[in-house]
Amino acid sequence: MTRPDMALFLAMTAGGSPASWLLSIAEVLARFGPWASAGVMLWAGIRRRDERGYLLALLCMAAAASLVAHALASALGYPRPFMLGLAPSHMPHGGSDGLPSTHATVMGLVAFGMLVRRPLRPFGAMAMVLALATGWARIRVGVHFPLDVVAGLGLAAALLTGFLALQWQLRIRLGAQAVIPQAPLAPSSAIAPSHREEPLP
Secondary structure: OOOOOHHHHHHHOOOOOOOHHHHHHHHHHHHHHHHHHHHHHHHHHHHOHHHHHHHHHHHHHHHHHHHHHHHHHHHHOOOOHHHHOOOOOOOOOOOOOOOOOHHHHHHHHHHHHHHOOHHHHHHHHHHHHHHHHHHHHHHHOOOOOHHHHHHHHHHHHHHHHHHHHHHHHHHHHHHHHHOOOOOOOOOHHHOOHHHOOOOOO
């Protein structure tokens, strides 16, 4: 199978004789990067209590994004590098298809979701560093092509945009329903003549 990112993958992957210290770092990131991202999200919820509702909604969106990424990968049917014999897999992994990367989709959505929220931007920056580092690591250990990771981040951005647009529409509709029209006050000239004070004789 010919892929446009083949040369980049061959330059980034560990291959058959990798540097042991760099591969060890990549293996740790590839395995535990998502858990570190979840830890950043938990820390954000502890430090910013006023954002907990948003973070909970973002967590639900991340779970939905995982299902979307899995379904899309199965529909597209692009195998992983080790399945094509291009490089050994330096970590145990199943034979599911790899485009887009589910890890990149979920971690990217969490990072983007916190970056667009001003109080959560410091946490979002940390989550984005973790997402990019994990993407590199999974290429390094031979379970993803670079395009898989880029597609996952792009899917995350698209899903988050749809989520925010839906949230905005709901706010507009709920705000419109909350407005109750007030009856205008009758002007003083409309008071019935019988209620006016009669002049003294």
